[in-house]
Amino acid sequence: MVGGLWLVLVAAGGYVAWLDYQVRSQFEGKRWSVPATVYARPLELYPGLALSRDGLLAELDAAGYRPAAGGQRPGTWAQDGDRLRLTTRAFGYWDGREPARTLALRFADGRLQSLRDPDSGEPVDLARLDPATIGAIAPTRREDRLLVQLDDVPVSLIGALLAVEDRRFHRHFGVSPSGIARAAMANIRAGRIVQGGSTLTQQLVKNLFLTGEQTFTRKVNEAIMAVLLELRYDKRDILETYLNEVFIAQDGDRSVHGFGLAAQYFFGEPLDALRIDQQALLVAMIKGPSYYNPRRNPERARQRRNLVLGVMADTGVIEADVARTARQRPLDVLEQRRQPRHDYPAFMDLVQRHLQRDYRREDLQSEGLRVFSTLAPTVQHAAEEAVTHRLDRSGDALEAAVVMLDLDAGEVSALVGGRDPGFAGFNRALDARRPIGSLIKPAVYLAALERPAAWGLGSVLDDTPLRIEDERGNEWAPRNFDGEFRGDVLLVDALAHSYNIPAVRLGQEIGVNAVTSLVRRLGQNAPRRAYPSYMLGTAELSPMEVAGMYQVFANQGFSTPLRSVRAVTDAAGEPLRRYRLSTERVVDPEPMYLLNHALGEVMREGTGRNARATLPAGMTVAGKTGTTNDYRDSWFAGFSGDTLGVVWLGRDDNAGIGLTGSSGALGIWADALSATAVRGFQPTRPEGVKPLWIDQDTGARSHQSCSGSRELPYVVDHAPEEWTECGRRSGDDNGGGGGLLQRWFGD
């Protein structure tokens, strides 16, 4: 008998110990899976910044700012005479926390003309706008929450919660028989359920550890575990956990947990910025997140909110007149999707690939990491806009991809992976490897220009019929796009107009290996054994890889590994990892300058000239068109002084699209760049390069005063040796700068 009792006691003790273990291991370890949050780059505001008022408003919209009288509350803005007033939200950056601050901004001529503190009137040198949240790295069906600490939760909200859900919270030990009795009485008095019998601790246990089934065993387990939780942890821990755990709404495949995210989800505000009526509404919803959903059932939600306000007044959480005023307020919840939750599937894909080099997928999905990305919302919108605008009238099968870079920093500022930028499908910007056509030619010409003794921009190339053996020993006769042969053409023009035959000949002369080894220096793979057709772009690259290659040109010979993430912190804001800017010179300044001059000619006179009509007046750019056989791919890659864009158009089934680089991709590129580029491309001329006058037909030295002369940059000591008759005569006492040039270049 006694033995049996012992057995029961030991078994019960073992069972409780097991429950205790469950409670401890789950409560102390990872309480929740919190997805990594990915932020856009913060906008840096400073006087003189090239930014229009509309540009700022677009940034504010992306970051979830709202217009509100005064613009004094964090996350709001207001018009204030000819100024804009806004208040940033406090934000923890990788390099420290910045407090909320109110700013007065004045715009003129597309610039931020002045930036001041409106209270003191003092000028502000630099301020950061807290960044837009662009996504979360989470499993598809997921719980989402924005963790809050107890001290950041308004006292009145906690008061309301305890008054409604668990009045004896601070006195009970996990379960509350008298609480159950009291709730029953209150419910009877009200004639309906106004209070639940479970303590907050029991509710928490139910949510954290147990399934939803209503069985007696579960009730017993819940009670035991609630007591264990109270024994092990203090009330503050339990309350804070509850505030973050509680389920408040369902948003598609995402469930909204905790008051922090609920405040954002329903009001677009941080929890500590909510008014009393808003706090009451959130507390009201706990009883039935779907039933009291203020968007779907506003009247029901309003009544329940007012009930909560009444309880708050009755229990002394707020004054009666405060409750009266609060009851009069409208619900004021944001429209669904008014939330700043634009989707950036292609860019998010890039960020995840970047992070997976250093983090395990499970950690990204569960550790609440904060990821500071390089996405610039305005650039992204411009790129998407350009794609959808130009593809609107085209057939459904036409696809597109865009990569935009902030050049000097080597940062990816925007990425479009298909014609529907919001659709998370095949990411063509990263994964569509397609023949690049004439986009390869700059590498061919650069490999030649790296031998300045043999080749200059004014070298004469042979554009006459050519027959060579291809890789299978068959005869191959490359043709120009228009089928013409031009006889002699200058190297610079052959590139600007993208003639094929001179490019193949030049490649033959310098050797295919010279070209492939340069392509490797530009950071791309190249075949060990390539054929003459390589010069016309048989190499297959993704738009992102093309961007990697062209950023070297744009950065004047320096290669900068591309980044989509600047830094990562843990959930508490402690820096974990920073991805640094690094740079390496891979092409000498002189040949690089010459090539960029030719890429500028593409835009002035060559296949890219149609972009001029779209680009802002005076914006100097450089770039190259690409078209592949049977019009399968339409490419353009080009850059201003601060922005590089690569655009690809084509079909997934590789059928022809009837567009050249010039008639297709160029237009999208020009639209996107016009909306984002600020500085023109004005490379510094290296000391080893000087401009010279040459004859545009023969490439011989000439003089400014001679007819048919043209100015081109040359590497010092490698001027053409031949002179035109006129040039020789005029060059003797050169008025047009030739005298000086002669001293530099004279033989």
Place this chain on the structure above:
Amino acid sequence: MTSNRSGLRLLLLFLVVLLAGCAVLEEPSEEAGAPGPEPREEATPAPDDEPGTAAVERLMIEARDASNDGDHERAGALLERALRIAPDSAVLWHNLAIVRYREEAYDQAEQLAQRSLSHADGNAELQRRNWEIIAVSRHMNGDADGAEAARSRAAGLQEAGGD
């Protein structure tokens, strides 16, 4: 006039930077045959009215303080922030090179100094300092010939462009 005031401000900044830089400079090497001139201090920006000058100055000062406290990671991050505002600033690239040098990341120190050089036309003093960084970085990487070549470039600039 504003330009006078900003000139004065820059002069003061220069003195501050000079003193702070000298006071904490790390010696790159104790061994015999250590390279001659070493990167002494961060340079100051040329006076101009470019947008964001005040912002860049503020970030530079914070970066210098962080670097002098030994927090090179933060110093680098601040200079990168400044570079996003003024990407053509030879001074910022130069200072980032110094930060990398102090972290003993000699390859990047040289490359960043090269990048600074590509923006330093007409500023012989800054060019000379960049060549000095390149010389000591190469030295630290065991490239004696390269260091010597860079040192003679620096010396040439000293003669030509001292004033």
